[in-house]
Amino acid sequence: MEYRITAELTLPVGTPGLDGLQQQGAAALLSEWLDRVATVEGPEGVEITPYDHRLEVRSTGAVVELLVDAPALSFAENGAEALLHEILERTELLADWQVGKCEVTVSDAELAEALEGGADERVLSSGIGLPIEDITAQRRRLLSLSSRLHAFDLDAFGPSPEDPDARFLAAGALVERASVLTEELLMDIMTLDEEADSLDKDEANWTADDSEGLFVLHDLPVRYRHHYDLGFAKKFLIASAVVYSRLTSSPWVPPASTAESLALHILVENAKDLLVSFAAVDPDDVTAMFAVFESRAHSRHDHEWLYLEDLDTADPDDSSADPLGFLSRDAHSWFAPYPEVRNSATHPYLIDDED
Known part of the structure; x- marks a missing residue:
């Protein structure tokens, strides 16, 4: 199933903000590594496949959007976080950066479409009387606590x-x-x-x-x-x-x-x-x-x-x-x-x- 992940990469605490030239350099380094990735091993040894990304570098860090193929939401989020940690560790100039929020983000229309198949189809047909977005938010919260x-x-x-x-x-x-x-x-x-x-x-x-x-x-x-x-x-x-x-x-x-x-x-x-x-x-x-x-x-x-x-x-x-x-x-x-x-x-x- 396809998931869109939004992740925040932040500078170390106390580090001055990036100037324009530094932002361009960080964008080039991150893009180079993101372009190289083929598969990522997530929890339970399950592989996820990132096949597209968008990147915005700011003075305070970067926002990365990843499109990944994964069997479930938890694998998508944990696998994407593992990928970003590995990229930062391998990039000497960004080694001190940190991975902040990393979670699936979808619009209401995308959410309804994403929930049409796989395990999440049972969410739609569960009959518990809650809006899909509420169920998805609850599942995401529990996954983050696991x-x-x-x-x-x-x-x-x-x-x-x-x-x-x-x-x-x-x-x-x-x-x-x-x-x-x-x-x-x-x-x-x-x-x-x-x-x-x-x-x-x-x-x-x-x-x-x-x-x-x-x-x-x-x-x-x-x-x-x-x-x-x-x-x-x-x-x-x-x-x-x-x-x-x-x-x-x-x-x-x-x-x-x-x-x-x-x-x-x-x-x-x-x-x-x-x-x-x-x-x-x-x-x-x-x-x-x-x-x-x-x-x-x-x-x-x-x-x-x-x-x-x-x-x-x-x-x-x-x-x-x-x-x-x-x-x-x-x-x-x-x-x-x-x-x-x-x-x-x-x-x-x-x-x-x-x-």
Whole structure:
């Protein structure tokens, strides 16, 4: 598929602007290298082919427009960026220049035409009710975030679906939703705190069971909602932040407690919804990708037991119905580290003296 890339090349910080003669020299050097390029190896070893370019050199740098042939948007943008970095590195006089914004840019008419085939045809026929430009903008945003998921490579999402962007989009969705969920947890804490302030001292502790419109706490197992008080919410914010920060570093450290496993579970569910509802990724592909991801990301799957409806009617004294002993435990116990995990792997705020 054909993509038009617009990239900005900028001078090093603090460098004086280029005069007219220097602009002509930079234009000649860049044009010479751009004319030489035949193919470029992008992500996953996929080759892209640039076959035309336009160049405008200014006193502050240059704007390059490239027409490239690539199997998907992510390959086009990443391949073009790799090409420009290589050109600057090989051109001694421009070695200190930097590659700024590098992304696909199309007009509305070109966008509609570009989306007629390949993976993007599914965007048009997805039926999610969003304008094409909104879907494309969301997909581009998630693709740009995907490189921040350092804890996993694309194989963590299983074999590549028919949509070649799908695994990149899944990685970006995890990063994007981690940020959003953190903000929403802060809002939940503020809500509980404000509502608790209105209580008389002899009233019961205010919990998520007493509040309407909470974001994250209402996604936790419903049967324990009366345990999610302000102290719990603060601890869950820390637990989730620990897990989410691990996504951006390598190697991956699996959840160290039931609470951390729940935080990762909620993140995955939110990422799934984002991909299906706003990025037009096929629901079956989303389910398959994250089934593989969760099998690799979790060391335990005890959190899944908390969502079983049968647990609501189980006899607390029946160990076979509750083999993990959740019915006899308070939700605050979820922050205790798994026995095989050292306390050093857990945030100090989450460790009680009795643990």
